[in-house]
Amino acid sequence: MNQGIISRRYASALWMYAQKNGQEDRVYVEVKRLCRGFSKYEALKRVLSNRMVPQEDKIEVITLVAGENVSHVFSNFIRLLFANKREKFLRIICLSFETIYLKENKILSANLVTAVPVEKDMERRFIQSLEKRTGYSIWLTTQVNPKIAGGYVIMVDTYRLDASVVTKLKRIEKSLLETAINF
Amino acid sequence: MTTEKIKVSEIPDIIYKTLEALDPEKTLEEVGTIVQVSDGVVRIYGLTHAASNELLECDNGIKAVVMNLEEDNVGAVLLGPTDMVRENDVVKRTGRIASIMAGEGLLGRVINPLGEPIDGAGPITGTCVPMPLERKAPGVIFRQPVNVPMQTGIKAIDAMIPVGRGQRELIIGDRQTGKTSIAIDTIINQRRNFEEGNPVYCIYVAIGQKASTVASLVNTLREKGAMDYTIVVMATSSDPAAVQYFAPFAGAAVGEYFRDTGRHALVIYDDLSKQAVAYREVSLILHRPSGREAYPGDIFYLHSRLLERAAKIIEQDEVAAQMNDLPESLKDKVKGGGSLTALPIIETQAGDISAYIPTNVISITDGQIFLDTELFHQGNRPAINIGISVSRVGGNAQVKAMKKVAGTLKIDLAQYRELEAFTRFGGDMDPVTAQTIDKGRKNTRLLIQLPYHPMSTGEQIAILYCGTHGLLKDVPLHKISEFESGFLSTLRSIHAADVLAPLEKGEINKEIEKTIRETAASVARQFEE
Numbered sequence: 222m223n224q225g226i227i228s229r230r231y232a233s234a235l236w237m238y239a240q241k242n243g244q245e246d247r248v249y250v251e252v253k254r255l256c257r258g259f260s261k262y263e264a265l266k267r268v269l270s271n272r273m274v275p276q277e278d279k280i281e282v283i284t285l286v287a288g289e290n291v292s293h294v295f296s297n298f299i300r301l302l303f304a305n306k307r308e309k310f311l312r313i314i315c316l317s318f319e320t321i322y323l324k325e326n327k328i329l330s331a332n333l334v335t336a337v338p339v340e341k342d343m344e345r346r347f348i349q350s351l352e353k354r355t356g357y358s359i360w361l362t363t364q365v366n367p368k369i370a371g372g373y374v375i376m377v378d379t380y381r382l383d384a385s386v387v388t389k390l391k392r393i394e395k396s397l398l399e400t401a402i403n404f
Numbered sequence: 405m406t407t408e409k410i411k412v413s414e415i416p417d418i419i420y421k422t423l424e425a426l427d428p429e430k431t432l433e434e435v436g437t438i439v440q441v442s443d444g445v446v447r448i449y450g451l452t453h454a455a456s457n458e459l460l461e462c463d464n465g466i467k468a469v470v471m472n473l474e475e476d477n478v479g480a481v482l483l484g485p486t487d488m489v490r491e492n493d494v495v496k497r498t499g500r501i502a503s504i505m506a507g508e509g510l511l512g513r514v515i516n517p518l519g520e521p522i523d524g525a526g527p528i529t530g531t532c533v534p535m536p537l538e539r540k541a542p543g544v545i546f547r548q549p550v551n552v553p554m555q556t557g558i559k560a561i562d563a564m565i566p567v568g569r570g571q572r573e574l575i576i577g578d579r580q581t582g583k584t585s586i587a588i589d590t591i592i593n594q595r596r597n598f599e600e601g602n603p604v605y606c607i608y609v610a611i612g613q614k615a616s617t618v619a620s621l622v623n624t625l626r627e628k629g630a631m632d633y634t635i636v637v638m639a640t641s642s643d644p645a646a647v648q649y650f651a652p653f654a655g656a657a658v659g660e661y662f663r664d665t666g667r668h669a670l671v672i673y674d675d676l677s678k679q680a681v682a683y684r685e686v687s688l689i690l691h692r693p694s695g696r697e698a699y700p701g702d703i704f705y706l707h708s709r710l711l712e713r714a715a716k717i718i719e720q721d722e723v724a725a726q727m728n729d730l731p732e733s734l735k736d737k738v739k740g741g742g743s744l745t746a747l748p749i750i751e752t753q754a755g756d757i758s759a760y761i762p763t764n765v766i767s768i769t770d771g772q773i774f775l776d777t778e779l780f781h782q783g784n785r786p787a788i789n790i791g792i793s794v795s796r797v798g799g800n801a802q803v804k805a806m807k808k809v810a811g812t813l814k815i816d817l818a819q820y821r822e823l824e825a826f827t828r829f830g831g832d833m834d835p836v837t838a839q840t841i842d843k844g845r846k847n848t849r850l851l852i853q854l855p856y857h858p859m860s861t862g863e864q865i866a867i868l869y870c871g872t873h874g875l876l877k878d879v880p881l882h883k884i885s886e887f888e889s890g891f892l893s894t895l896r897s898i899h900a901a902d903v904l905a906p907l908e909k910g911e912i913n914k915e916i917e918k919t920i921r922e923t924a925a926s927v928a929r930q931f932e933e
Contacts, residue, residue: 224691225475225476225477229475260491260492312439313439313447316437316449316476320476379436379450379451379452380433380434380435381432381434381435381494383431383433384431
């Protein structure tokens with residue numbers, strides 16, 4: 222029931238601690254790497270929840286995923302988390318910290334998926350247009366996925382605009398099936 | 405000419421839907437990422453604007469319903485197999501609350517709680533409207549007292565524990581005591597209403613049962629011609645706990661469709677103990693605090709909000725149209741005078757009705773039909789324990805003739821049981837006691853009824869008249885059932901119009917009573933020893 226509250230409190234505390242030490246950007250990078258690690262390596266979660274793995278080993282694994290020379294802010298935070306036996310909330314804490322960092326710095330993260338690589342000029346125009354509409358700075362990452370067949374999928378913060386050809390085809394298929402049933 | 409070629413995407417429906425889809429509000433999806441997958445439950449990061457009970461959809465089409473709203477994540481229950489969902493999958497909001505498509509096309513079909521057909525008879529046809537699974541019950545001003553009977557076709561119930569349309573009557577008992585049979589008999593008995601053009605639509609919700617049991621039950625209903633007006637909502641024991649938890653709500657939503665369009669419906673929840681167990685499972689995985697028997701604190705509310713949706717709606721259409729929480733799709737179809745009767749079933753363990761869930765549901769419902777294992781083994785089937793069975797509002801809905809004839813039956817049987825306890829010690833009996841005991845035994849025998857053989861009201865009144873007025877005194881105990889069939893076949897062949905027809909309408913007069921007495925006497929003569 223309290224997972225959200227606990228993780229949010231730790232994330233806020235980490236943000237304040239990092240800010241006081243002037244290391245918020247560095248901690249953000251480390252947290253981001255750790256987040257990516259959680260998505261990439263399913264075993265990471267299993268290691269953290271395994272009682273047979275010694276605590277020091279767990280901390281070492283986390284440090285390794287977050288980057289070899291982590292800041293003392295991040296390192297202290299991880300030790301506190303383990304001391305309080307809250308390591309199972311680490312992933313949501315990282316996600317919460319990311320959200321706080323972006324919000325405080327008025328940044329929106331965006332991800333653009335296309336079937337073929339996008340030209341640099343197009344990217345620039347896209348960022349400008351988004352910045353103008355939202356009033357936030359845009360951090361854009363691009364991704365090429367031929368599976369979407371054409372069009373694009375853009376994700377800004379927690380919103381997604383799916384204008385890919387594959388989704389359009391799926392919609393038409395669904396409409397045709399529904400029309401056939403109603404006939 | 406080439407410009408006039410019609411494209412597939414130019415079917416009017418598709419053009420309309422494409423236009424609708426052009427709305428940026430609708431194409432922009434709010435998404436979140438799954439960060440944890442447990443048995444049937446997922447935790448999603450993001451979805452900051454998700455609402456409670458909102459339907460979510462994974463990219464692979466698996467649906468989920470929001471249950472827990474936390475500070476920066478939401479807990480949702482999956483309505484599909486857990487192994488098809490993985491961590492880091494993207495989940496989007498649909499902006500709709502969990503609903504089921506309800507309509508006449510569902511009649512005769514077996515569906516799952518999502519409204520998808522599972523009987524292999526193709527897609528659901530006809531117009532369907534979305535009905536929310538969770539909906540507030542109608543307020544007091546949109547209701548009216550229960551005053552129309554819901555005939556079950558079972559003599560013991562219609563005579564002593566009458567059920568009215570809009571009532572919630574609990575069927576409670578141990579396993580293998582005939583709880584489902586009573587519900588099925590009630591569905592079969594609605595055939596007459598269906599043929600007369602005043603159907604009572606029946607919804608049978610099977611929760612956590614074996615698929616084979618439900619299949620044989622559907623077969624029975626089909627053989628008896630009851631599937632024409634029946635819908636079976638099925639969540640078997642192999643379905644995810646969330647699906648079992650939602651099954652009764654799906655049944656209630658379909659029932660409400662008929663109720664709010666001015667028709668009568670009957671919904672059977674078989675059984676709510678299994679739904680409570682499924683809800684406990686979901687709640688524990690969601691880390692909700694547990695209470696007695698590890699059930700969550702809102703287990704009472706789970707059943708009360710479900711059963712409160714059974715109601716008799718006010719007759720005036722204009723008042724009914726103002727009903728609270730009406731779904732948008734139903735607003736132009738609302739009519740007054742409809743009803744939704746609920747027959748929830750609870751399975752007790754070793755006859756313990758003071759356990760947590762049975763006491764909860766007993767206190768919510770308008771009465772209970774208690775089935776006794778001992779009576780069942782003695783051959784008194786349906787094994788209804790009259791002493792502790794009660795109907796709190798059904799009396800007002802009982803037809804006059806039945807009330808007049810069977811009014812004393814319950815007290816007579818209670819007196820008989822008390823006296824019978826004394827006779828077990830042996831000794832002589834005075835003639836009055838002997839007569840009371842003889843009448844009690846015969847009345848008890850008279851209430852025995854085969855499963856899936858519901859009886860019309862007229863016939864019930866006629867045969868119970870014989871029992872309560874001592875017309876069976878010369879018939880030996882072991883010949884009672886033969887007397888009953890002989891008496892009823894005589895009435896059907898000779899007095900269908902002058903006795904059975906008025907009794908069916910609830911009318912009784914001296915002439916009818918005289919005919920019943922004469923017929924009973926002539927039939928009884930054949931059995932005198």
